[in-house]
Amino acid sequence: GWTLRPRPHFSPREPLFLLGRVYAPGNGEELARFRRDFCSRLWFTYRTGFPALPGTPRTTDCGWGCTLRSAQMLLGQGLVLHLLGRAGPGAPGPGTPGAAGTAGPGTPGAAGQGTPGAPGSPGTAGQGTPGAPGSPGQGTPGAPGQRRGLVLLVPARLGGESLNPVYVECVKELLQLRSCLGIIGGKPRHSLFFLGFQGDSLLYLDPHLCQPSVDTARENFPLQSFHCCFPRKMSFGKMDPSCTFGFYARGTELEQLWGDL
Numbered sequence: 001g002w003t004l005r006p007r008p009h010f011s012p013r014e015p016l017f018l019l020g021r022v023y024a025p026g027n028g029e030e031l032a033r034f035r036r037d038f039c040s041r042l043w044f045t046y047r048t049g050f051p052a053l054p055g056t057p058r059t060t061d062c063g064w065g066c067t068l069r070s071a072q073m074l075l076g077q078g079l080v081l082h083l084l085g086r087a088g089p090g091a092p093g094p095g096t097p098g099a100a101g102t103a104g105p106g107t108p109g110a111a112g113q114g115t116p117g118a119p120g121s122p123g124t125a126g127q128g129t130p131g132a133p134g135s136p137g138q139g140t141p142g143a144p145g146q147r148r149g150l151v152l153l154v155p156a157r158l159g160g161e162s163l164n165p166v167y168v169e170c171v172k173e174l175l176q177l178r179s180c181l182g183i184i185g186g187k188p189r190h191s192l193f194f195l196g197f198q199g200d201s202l203l204y205l206d207p208h209l210c211q212p213s214v215d216t217a218r219e220n221f222p223l224q225s226f227h228c229c230f231p232r233k234m235s236f237g238k239m240d241p242s243c244t245f246g247f248y249a250r251g252t253e254l255e256q257l258w259g260d261l
Contacts, residue, residue, distance in 0.1 A: 008231050018196035020178035039229040042076035043205050044069040050213035062210045066191040069207035070184045073193040074246040077181045081248045082149040149250040159241035168236045179257050181246035188240055201233040
């Protein structure tokens with residue numbers, strides 16, 4: 001399916017949770033802060049018109065690249081935390097930017113797709129991801145003096161054919177962690193990137209919009225198509241049980257992450 005951009009409706013009585021942050025939508029200023037926060041998140045969608053993928057004539061990932069795009073959004077959030085800190089874009093964090101175990105968003109194949117054109121699964125999105133470490137000793141080595149970060153990908157199956165309701169509260173708790181990068185999930189053969197919730201509804205970014213390719217090698221290339229200011233909502237009951245959770249830690253935060261999990 002292809003995405004549209006309807007304006008969402010938020011209940012003023014229930015808090016909004018977005019990757020470790022909480023907002024009170026009944027307060028106009030708080031709601032505006034939430035919208036700015038959401039709009040700052042990286043959004044990767046289908047693209048068309050990029051150079052042909054190696055060994056294929058494909059110049060678009062429309063129809064098969066949604067899992068890769070969801071993985072790129074999660075890994076992109078990891079890079080934001082690593083390079084800019086918890087405050088996010090526009091507010092540099094402490095320390096020197098170093099090496100993080102993440103994959104870049106330049107091409108659809110960067111997030112671990114075996115064969116271009118073959119749809120992936122949210123539960124296997126982390127398999128084969130270049131530089132996605134399974135332990136602090138893995139990943140791309142940084143230069144001397146650089147602080148290293150860890151992106152931890154945790155594939156999960158939260159039920160049989162559908163999501164087991166017993167896991168809903170657990171998913172909510174994980175999305176409230178400051179270390180959480182989001183969830184690669186969605187519906188069968190329809191990947192989405194979950195990054196928050198309100199009440200019984202997940203908040204997500206949808207990669208199912210085909211946009212022209214952007215030459216990111218150009219100086220001052222346009223950024224508008226890499227951000228979406230319209231959150232989408234989906235009930236927890238519609239979430240596919242196959243998914244991948246992402247977490248980020250650096251330095252002493254790793255011990256805190258193990259304790260949280």
